[in-house]
Amino acid sequence: MNAPLLDVAGLSVDFATYGRQARVLDGVSLQVRAGQHAALVGETGCGKSVTLRAIMGILKSPPASIAAGSIGFDGADLLTMPARQRDALKGTAMSMVFQDPMTALNPVFTIGDQLATIIKYADRRMGVRRDKQGRKQRVIEVLDQVRMPDPERIFGAYPIMLSGGMRQRVLIAMALLNEPRLLIADEPGTALDVTTQAEILALLNDLVAARSLALLMITHNLGVVREMADYVYVMYAGTIVEHGPTEALFERPSHPYTQALIECVPKLSGTSTFKGIDGTIPDYVDPPVGCRFRPRCPHRHDACFERPPNVTVGANHVAACWLRQPAEEVA
Amino acid sequence: MIEAPLLEVSGLTKHFPIRGGIIQQRVGAVRAVNDVSFAIRKGEVFGLAGESGSGKSTIARMVVGLYRPTAGTVHFDGSDVSGLIGGRDYRKQVQMVFQNPGSSLNPRRTIAQSVAVPLIFHDYPKAKIADRVAELLEMVELPRNFAIRYPHELSGGQKQRVAIARALAVEPRLIVLDEPTSALDVSVQAKIIDLLAGLAGELGLTFLFISHDLSLMRNFCSRVGILYLGRLAETGSTIDVFGSPAHPYTQALIGAVPVVSDEEAALKPSIPALSGEIPSPSRIPKGCSFHTRCPFAFEPCRQIDPEFTIVGQGHEARCHLLEERTATAATVPVSPVERSAHP
Structure with a gap:
């Protein structure tokens, strides 16, 4: 078996609340290998989102502080590596599909603008040179991969012009723009109707399998876990x-x-x-x-x-x- | 035994005008509910299922008298209540529990004050209100001292219990439950459903249960109606509709419901996944409104809106395929697709 791409070991996170310490994650360990679909399942308030934010390095600190543990990514510890190096991984080697397709997109910019901007900044971090046309080309390519009908038109569209399912596709495209190796999906499809959800989950499954990405999905829906994941972590109270x-x-x-x-x-x-x-x-x-x-x-x-x-x-x-x-x- | 239904809805229709231009002319309509009919007998739990935009909540609001129907009638216990917007007597008989307990309770009122609102409105003797509130809290299995708490001190499940207590305050006969557990975790949802089922038995309540969660509906309702774009696509007993969906x-x-065991997966009809999404209710497709997404659509579906075909006792569905079947074979078809075990 290959070494895990993501290796969280003994992760503990404290939150400072009114002068008291709350241990919100208590020794969480989990591993995701390339090609594996792992799910982290639990109810509201069990620490799923904190785990995900700690992995992505977007925990707000203070109030949060990492008390113990390590987050290994491809053999290196994210928590001890220089900030610059870690930032270079965010949104490139590891990226995230956000939960709510209604609020995760900025309503005043076109889909194309928002996706191209992500590429622009990722390119800057990675030291890649690509012109505006090149970025547009890449965005359209990825929109096509998420089976978006008429990607050229969607490139110029505003989020309000798209349905919930289409917006969720845009968010998936957003996460795939820079060819990540680890994809973290936060409650994929939860905000959608069952028929649309089924379609989105099938799409996500295909995309992840075709690229043999490591997928870590966070959800409260056990049915979705059973249909999407091959390995499950059940979380309770951190x-x-x-x-x-x-x-x-x-x-x-x-x-x-x-x-x-x-x-x-x-x-x-x-x-x-x-x-x-x-x-x-x-x-x-x-x-x-x-x-x-x-x-x-x-x-x-x-x-x-x-x-x-x-x-x-x-x-x-x-x-x-x-x-x-x-x-x-x-x- | 034939018993008059407690609630009878017939030909219920609701169109919301779309206004535009400088003089706010009517330029179109959102046809939220179109010609929906169903009846609920006393003591029954009737479920309305459908995706967002299918008109579930609009029907609920017309039933409780929050919207005036564009056409059609609502009969409660034999009398027409469809025009009675704000009718006091009717309000006492029918109550509603809303979806989000976080926003249906006033954050500046204590739990006792919130639960007392319907009591005060219906002139309940002032001296007895505190006792009645305590009794109601007990019915929903909340400690008495919750009366002096505020909503922010309660968990989601506890808030939903308060909303149920408030709905029970005036001893209604029908309670409309609009997605009462969709904002809750499954472990809390189970508790709330258990409570509702217990109360229904104890107080002889009748429920109109609105949800998009089909598995929940399978377990809680005796009969169901499946809505698509403001129209009933199928109605029947829960066992028939889930056992042999027409x-x-x-x-x-x-088929799209994610399930947790192989046993359940085997119960799902195997049908190609639907493509696309529910069209806008302001632009309902011509003919059968489902033809744009239906994997079996053929010519008549694009032209003619199908009528109900009876497929079993009290089990009807609106589909041209079923009409074909009944015309060619005299037997009652079970389903247009052969049902087979899910791989």
Whole structure:
């Protein structure tokens, strides 16, 4: 297996809130390899977006500060490399597809203007020379790749002239402009209707596969995870509670939180029970000692006051829970 | 047993004028809802599903009397209420829970003040209001001391519970739920749905449930209507519509739902993915409004708007393919595409 392109290890992020420290990410580790479609899944407030921002280097500091850990990209640590070097990677080697196609585009500039500007600044950082015509050509090429009908016309169009699905395509094109190696997608297609969402996800899948990009996608929709990702990280209250290959994780969810979360999703077969999960996500200033899911866990016991071990429950499948026994060594 | 429906909507239509030019002449119309008819029996949960722009919310607003229909009628318990904008008696019978609990509660009012608004409006005895609010909070499983809190102190799920308590305050018979859980996480959504189902049983409530989440609808509604561009494409019992969807749009919609198990994936109709997006309701395509995206469109679809074809008991769909089938074979067709397991 090739070395991971993105290697986040033991990442902890603190936020200063009114003089108190909130540990919002607590030892998050995740890896994405070239050609892999990884998903980070969790509910509102679990730290998905903070993780993504920390990786992209767009966390606002203060209030945020990175307390521990490293973010390896292609073997180098993003957190210790010189700022100039890191900036050169942003939007070029690693880029991001933003969530909301309605607000991520500037309404007063044409699509072409906005995309060409990104190329212009990326070129400057990378020391590439390209004239205006060259930039336009590249924009139209990428718009065509995201299957935009009539890219020449779209180049001159304003965001308001496009539908939600088309705007989402523009955002995908935006992320692909500089041929990134890592693509981070924040809730792709969530703001769209199901039929449009299906189309966008299929497009994203094709684009990523054709270029064997590393994809890290962030979502709260387990259905989307199952259909898009081949490896899943489940996040709860700033910690990774379980990770494993998609199929194994959906078939044998091993952390009580993952189990409850899958249970909560309404089933097309009409067999949902609507039990939900009792309680709410904890206060990050004073999180529960030991396992952060303990107060809401139906299986909690005394051991849960200690931080749970990462137990290997199957091939590449790990759950952070005291209840799990290590699986037999998988050959 | 034939029982008169609690709510009967017939031929409901709503067009919003588009004005333009210097004297604000009427230059066109957004045809948001076109000739929609359905009936809800007492104790039933009727679901209206559709994508954005399909007219779901406009129908909800006409049902509760926030919009006056352009044409058609709304009958509640046998009497015509379609013209009754602001009718007090009707307002007491029908309440609504809105989509975003963050913006449907006044941030400057305490929870008790918000829940008391409908009580004060309907002249509930002042001395009993505090007790009634406490009782309502208990019904939605919130602690009593929440009465003195403000919305910003509550989580999204708790705010939605408050909105439900407010809707229950005047003991309505019908509650219109406009995407009540779409702003919430799945674990919270499950709790809210569980609460609503419990209340429906306990208080004998009837729900008009509006959502774009088909999986949720499959589990919560007894009958559903699928809307496309302000028209009903298909209606029937939940089991029929999901088990053997007759309209290509319904099939595509169910086929596009992301699911979490192989078992569910096998239930999805295999139909080519739809291309393009829902057209603007101000420029509805001629003929069948779905023909521009339908993978099976043929000549008549571009010319003639199909009527409802009965495909099963209480199960109807508006599609030319079904008319063809019924004309050629006397048997009732199940679906224009053969259903097969999803790969």
